[in-house]
Amino acid sequence: MSAPSLVKPEAVPVTRSPAKPLTFGARLRRDWPLILMCVPAMLLLAVFHYLPALGNVIAFQDYNPFAGDSPLQAFLQSEWIGFGNFQYLFETPAFWESVRNTLGITAFQLIFYFPVPIALALLLNSIMSPRLRSFVQSVVYLPHFFSWVLVVSLFQMMLGGAGLIAQTARDAGFTAPDFMTNPDTFYFLITSQAIWKDAGWGMIVFLAALAAIDPNLYEAAAADGAGRMRRFWHITLPGLRPVIVLLLILRLGDALNVGFEQFYLQREAVGRDAAEVLDTYVYFQGIGVQQWGVGAAAGLFKALVGLLLILGANKIAHRLGEQGIYSKS
Amino acid sequence: MSASTSRRTFLGLAGLGVASVAMGCSKKPGSTGTATNAEQAAGVVPTFKDSNLITPDVKGIRPMADGYVKYPANLVDAITEKAITSGKPVTATTPWWGPAPPTSNKYVEAVGADMGGTITFSVQDGNTYGDKLNTMLGARDVPELTCIPGWEINKLARFSDGVHVLFEDLTPYLAGDKASAYPLLAGLDTAAWKDSVWGGKLMGVPFPTDSPYPTALFIRKDVADQRGIATPTSLDSLYEFGKKFTNPDKGEWAFGDIFLEVLQICGAPGSQNGWTKAADGKVIHRYETEQYKRALEWMARVYKEKLIHPDLASSKGGDVTTLFKGGKIFSYATGLGSWKETQREKTREGKGFNMQAVKVFGADASTPPVRWGGTPSIMWTFVKKGLGQDRTQELLRVLNYTAAPFGTKEYELQNYGVEGTHFTRDANGAPKTNETFTKEFANQFIFLGGRPAVVVSDPDLPTYAQDLVGWGNDATKYLEKDPWAGIKVETPSSQAAIQQPTDDKVTDILRGRRPLSDFDKVVQEWRAGGGDQARDFYAKVLADNGR
Numbered sequence: 001m002s003a004p005s006l007v008k009p010e011a012v013p014v015t016r017s018p019a020k021p022l023t024f025g026a027r028l029r030r031d032w033p034l035i036l037m038c039v040p041a042m043l044l045l046a047v048f049h050y051l052p053a054l055g056n057v058i059a060f061q062d063y064n065p066f067a068g069d070s071p072l073q074a075f076l077q078s079e080w081i082g083f084g085n086f087q088y089l090f091e092t093p094a095f096w097e098s099v100r101n102t103l104g105i106t107a108f109q110l111i112f113y114f115p116v117p118i119a120l121a122l123l124l125n126s127i128m129s130p131r132l133r134s135f136v137q138s139v140v141y142l143p144h145f146f147s148w149v150l151v152v153s154l155f156q157m158m159l160g161g162a163g164l165i166a167q168t169a170r171d172a173g174f175t176a177p178d179f180m181t182n183p184d185t186f187y188f189l190i191t192s193q194a195i196w197k198d199a200g201w202g203m204i205v206f207l208a209a210l211a212a213i214d215p216n217l218y219e220a221a222a223a224d225g226a227g228r229m230r231r232f233w234h235i236t237l238p239g240l241r242p243v244i245v246l247l248l249i250l251r252l253g254d255a256l257n258v259g260f261e262q263f264y265l266q267r268e269a270v271g272r273d274a275a276e277v278l279d280t281y282v283y284f285q286g287i288g289v290q291q292w293g294v295g296a297a298a299g300l301f302k303a304l305v306g307l308l309l310i311l312g313a314n315k316i317a318h319r320l321g322e323q324g325i326y327s328k329s
Numbered sequence: 330m331s332a333s334t335s336r337r338t339f340l341g342l343a344g345l346g347v348a349s350v351a352m353g354c355s356k357k358p359g360s361t362g363t364a365t366n367a368e369q370a371a372g373v374v375p376t377f378k379d380s381n382l383i384t385p386d387v388k389g390i391r392p393m394a395d396g397y398v399k400y401p402a403n404l405v406d407a408i409t410e411k412a413i414t415s416g417k418p419v420t421a422t423t424p425w426w427g428p429a430p431p432t433s434n435k436y437v438e439a440v441g442a443d444m445g446g447t448i449t450f451s452v453q454d455g456n457t458y459g460d461k462l463n464t465m466l467g468a469r470d471v472p473e474l475t476c477i478p479g480w481e482i483n484k485l486a487r488f489s490d491g492v493h494v495l496f497e498d499l500t501p502y503l504a505g506d507k508a509s510a511y512p513l514l515a516g517l518d519t520a521a522w523k524d525s526v527w528g529g530k531l532m533g534v535p536f537p538t539d540s541p542y543p544t545a546l547f548i549r550k551d552v553a554d555q556r557g558i559a560t561p562t563s564l565d566s567l568y569e570f571g572k573k574f575t576n577p578d579k580g581e582w583a584f585g586d587i588f589l590e591v592l593q594i595c596g597a598p599g600s601q602n603g604w605t606k607a608a609d610g611k612v613i614h615r616y617e618t619e620q621y622k623r624a625l626e627w628m629a630r631v632y633k634e635k636l637i638h639p640d641l642a643s644s645k646g647g648d649v650t651t652l653f654k655g656g657k658i659f660s661y662a663t664g665l666g667s668w669k670e671t672q673r674e675k676t677r678e679g680k681g682f683n684m685q686a687v688k689v690f691g692a693d694a695s696t697p698p699v700r701w702g703g704t705p706s707i708m709w710t711f712v713k714k715g716l717g718q719d720r721t722q723e724l725l726r727v728l729n730y731t732a733a734p735f736g737t738k739e740y741e742l743q744n745y746g747v748e749g750t751h752f753t754r755d756a757n758g759a760p761k762t763n764e765t766f767t768k769e770f771a772n773q774f775i776f777l778g779g780r781p782a783v784v785v786s787d788p789d790l791p792t793y794a795q796d797l798v799g800w801g802n803d804a805t806k807y808l809e810k811d812p813w814a815g816i817k818v819e820t821p822s823s824q825a826a827i828q829q830p831t832d833d834k835v836t837d838i839l840r841g842r843r844p845l846s847d848f849d850k851v852v853q854e855w856r857a858g859g860g861d862q863a864r865d866f867y868a869k870v871l872a873d874n875g876r
Contacts, residue, residue: 065467066490094830152644161639162580162657170578180643183842269643271842272833289825290486 059085059296085297095298097273098281099256105277106255108187109194114251116195117202118244122236124203125210137207140200148261151197155189156180180266183274190262205243213239245322253310256302278302362821363489363528364870370526370815373500375508380516381781382407382736387794392520392705392808393801394539394782396794397735400759407513407737411445412726415719418447419727420472422465424455425771436746436769443742444730450773459484466491471713473724476776477533478708489819492527496711497721500531511725513732516781520705523815534728535706536779540665540801541808543703545686546590547668548660549653564594564627564692571636574659582638585649585661588628588839595624595692599701600811601818602828604867606876612868614860616831616852623692625838626845633841642840653684660687665797673789686800689807699809710778731778735785743774755788818870820863827859 022030061078068077089095120140127133143151157163159179169176179189217235226234260279267275278298286295310325317324382405387396413419429452430437441447451472453461459481465471466485475496482488501507508515514534521535548570553560558574561567574583592615598605603615615621631637638658641649650667652658654675668684675682691698712724733739741760745752751766762770786794834851837843852860 064487064490066469066487066494071468156640156643160643161635162577162582163639166639167577167580178639178643180639181840265645266643268645268836268840271837271840272830273837273842276833284829285826288484288829290484291826292486 056296056300058293059300061085061293063293063296065292081293085291085293086301088291088294089297089301092285094276094285095281098276098278101274102256102258102277105187105190105258106251109191109258110248110251112191113194113199114248116199118206118240120199121203121206121210125207137200137203141204142200143197144201146197148197148259148265151193152262152265155193155196159189181269183270186266186270186274190266193262202247205247206240209240209243210236242323245317246325249310249313249317249325252313253306255309256305362824362866363819364813364873365526365529365817367523367815367874369529370523370817373504373526373529373531374519374522375503375511375515375517376506377519378509378512378515380407380513380732380734382734385783387784387798389784389798390802390805392518392541392702393798393805394784396784396786396798398786398791398794400757400785400787401736402758404738404741405736407733407739408730412730413441413444413446413723415723416446417720418449419474419724420449420451421474421476421773421777422451422453422461422472423476423771423773423776424458424478425452425773425776426455427771429454430769430771430773434769435750436766437773439747439750440742440774443739444727448727448773448777452771452773466495469495471495471711473713473716473720474727474777475711475713476708477711479704479706482709483825489527492532492711493530495714496532497714497716498530498532499534499712499725502721502725503531510722511729511732513729513734513780514725516734517732517779518705518781520815521779522706524704524706524817525709526817527819533709533711534725534732534778536708536710536776537705537782538703538707539782539784540797541702541705542665542700542801542804544589544662545665545668545800545804546587546660546662547653547684548687549656549683550685551681551683552656552659560687562688562690563694564591567591567594568627568631570660571631572634575636577635580657582658583636583660584631584638585641585652585658586637587660587662588624590662591624591628592621593700594690594698595620595627596696596699597621597624598699599809601813601820601867604813604864605809606812606871612864612871614864616855616860620696622848625835625848629839629841629845632839654682665801668797669790669793672793673787676789685796688800689804698807700804700807702808702811706779708776708779728778731774732780734781735783740780746770757788759788761788812871812876813867816870816874818867821866824859824863824866827855827863830858831855831860 028035055075057075058078060080060082061075062081062084063074063078065071065074067074124133124136127136146154159165161178161180163180166176166178179185182189213235218231221231221235256278258277258279260277260283263275263277263280264283267280269275282295282298286292286298314324314326381395383397383401385395386398389395437448437450455478458478462475462477462481462485465475466488477485485491503511503514517535518537521537522531525531525533525535527533548560550560553570556573558570559566561570571583574581576582593599597603597615597618597620598613599615604612605615607613632642638649638652640652649658649661650663650671653661654671665686668686672682672684675684689698689700710728712721716724730739731743733743745760745762746766746769748754748760751769752760752762755761784794784797786792831851831854834843834847834854838845838848838851
């Protein structure tokens with residue numbers, strides 16, 4: 001049995017006619033309204049994604065924005081240094097330390113953060129009252145719209161040395177451990193912050209997947225005598241599986257992306273060894289010291305690793321009979 | 330995607346990786362530093378002609394600016410001819426740390442009208458000003474007048490190249506006696522003008538500071554007096570001060586981060602980010618001095634004993650000024666420029682809040698302190714390149730207008746707006762600003778161009794001029810002599826790249842994550858990573874200038 005897809009298969013597949021394929025002109029005459037409708041989106045993509053991607057050329061240059069007579073000339077006339085920027089990066093131990101930290105945080109959050117939105121969605125889905133459910137849903141996803149500065153300050157007010165917990169403990173004659181400045185527990189701290197901020201937001205897509213599961217399946221299973229646990233195991237989880245796998249693959253592709261602000265804000269508090277991630281490294285050693293080529297090189301490296309991870313994970317998903325990020329034709 | 334394609338892609342990627350290893354000989358990126366010779370700079374700056382009109386109430390010992398306690402009764406109309414004659418609006422970009430002012434703005438209109446035209450301001454958020462500038466400069470799309478603070482210049486990519494591409498060389502207009510066409514610009518401090526020279530050319534109009542000191546150590550004098558705690562006069566008494574003020578049960582801690590102050594108390598050098606010329610003529614950095622080690626040790630102890638507010642130790646977002654104003658901390662280091670605003674806000678609440686800069690002291694009786702001097706100019710205004718001689722002269726007349734000193738009608742109009750609309754006068758004739766002013770005023774004309782710096786008391790802060798100039802005059806005794814004074818040093822990017830990792834390691838030691846004994850190793854790494862190279866660079870700059 002193939003896994004049920006997110007979208008209900010309403011569209012009836014077009015029956016292939018045995019006649020020979022249409023000419024380009026004929027297809028153009030037939031499809032032009034569709035193509036026209038796609039044009040704005042394609043233009044957006046071209047202008048805001050493909051065109052700027054050409055700027056990656058500075059990863060191979062000692063980029064000087066003021067070379068030549070115009071900004072465009074600057075790209076053409078900056079000195080070509082081949083892999084000099086990459087070499088600079090790869091020879092710097094601090095770069096690899098930041099990569100290691102980033103991957104460590106990704107791995108940690110895959111285990112301790114990734115399942116949280118799923119669990120939350122399942123819990124929420126079991127609430128019967130629609131009003132209560134939408135209320136809880138709004139409350140838990142609202143923090144997604146707060147900035148990291150706010151989230152970190154909030155955690156500081158609760159857990160910091162002058163925070164609520166520390167102050168209450170002092171009143172009672174104890175000393176509370178300092179959660180905010182301990183490098184050893186930093187992973188827990190940032191993961192709690194991530195859960196508080198984003199778990200509710202991440203839950204929405206799982207709720208949608210849950211809503212797409214055909215209620216008839218539950219009724220039929222219940223009629224056949226399946227209990228709560230069995231229905232969960234045989235209907236709910238398989239129904240969620242394609243979405244879980246899809247998001248897992250996308251998350252892997254983002255393995256070198258754990259965010260910037262959260263780490264920038266707390267970097268001094270726990271030290272570089274614990275909190276330097278790729279993005280903060282690029283900020284301090286690329287942008288902060290005007291080495292834009294180095295920053296671009298790190299960006300390319302990140303994209304390349306992400307692409308490899310996505311392709312790899314997708315391949316594995318296909319092997320396991322999952323749909324992955326696109327179905328295999 | 331078929332299996333074969335992905336295999337080919339993979340091989341291609343692997344090939345790229347191999348190539349990057351094989352290209353081991355490719356050139357590394359980075360700018361090399363430059364420096365403008367001191368003599369060269371002296372040749373292009375305007376001849377100084379004092380433009381001050383009023384005798385100061387508190388005379389400042391240079392480089393400290395003069396203080397004025399009373400508002401002058403008779404204002405001078407310094408500029409009678411209109412600055413803008415073409416009728417063409419002037420475009421300008423300035424920073425502002427506050428809510429954006431309305432575009433329909435009576436304050437901007439009034440000053441513009443007095444100049445004879447209109448100024449179209451693009452006021453940008455000061456906190457992200459550097460990002461905006463990077464984009465504007467990179468796109469080479471700058472307004473006719475661009476205001477750039479000194480601390481942003483270090484963040485701008487290849488500014489020493491960009492300044493000549495984007496902005497007009499003002500040497501032909503202002504060098505030497507040519508500046509007499511702009512008498513008020515000629516009244517700006519010569520040291521600030523020398524600081525405006527890039528690559529041997531006069532590139533910008535400076536914004537002179539009222540004092541050279543980047544920061545001072547402030548305490549809550551009112552609470553200290555109330556609790557009978559003595560003002561610190563040595564490193565030991567500063568520690569005692571911290572102990573007595575720290576009381577976590579009441580949510581009170583003594584300090585904000587005061588490391589830069591402690592370095593000066595211990596006598597560590599600060600020119601050019603910590604370089605100095607030792608007695609034996611060698612160029613050394615403060616990392617290599619005993620004074621630095623002593624400060625580090627003291628500060629690490631203060632962190633360990635938790636005399637610093639935990640919010641400041643746990644996130645960059647901690648707001649030290651709010652903690653100080655709220656009575657959560659009692660001493661911190663900040664720029665002298667914020668003294669007036671902080672004190673004014675609390676004065677208006679009327680609860681006896683009194684913040685004072687601590688009289689400069691040394692670590693102990695035998696250790697003289699130093700006070701680091703900042704750059705003589707903290708901001709520059711640049712004129713867009715290629716506007717033609719007539720327009721450039723017109724824009725310089727606008728900057729001549731903004732350079733109007735204290736005691737002129739132009740100064741009052743730019744600082745307080747229009748009488749009746751933006752301010753009223755108190756019994757002594759001093760302007761008291763109102764709500765309209767607060768809404769419309771975003772330092773537009775103040776940042777547009779510099780003027781001779783003055784320290785002025787106002788009705789809310791009657792002793793401000795005496796306090797600040799008094800403190801500065803005393804501090805001048807300890808002002809560090811910068812061996813590179815008058816030379817515009819543009820540091821190489823390799824040196825900038827070594828700074829942050831070293832700062833990180835020092836922070837680790839301060840916060841107790843690394844032992845103090847690691848510091849020698851940190852210095853070794855710093856020397857090998859670019860510190861020694863930077864030493865050669867700075868030594869060469871001195872040698873080239875015959876110092």
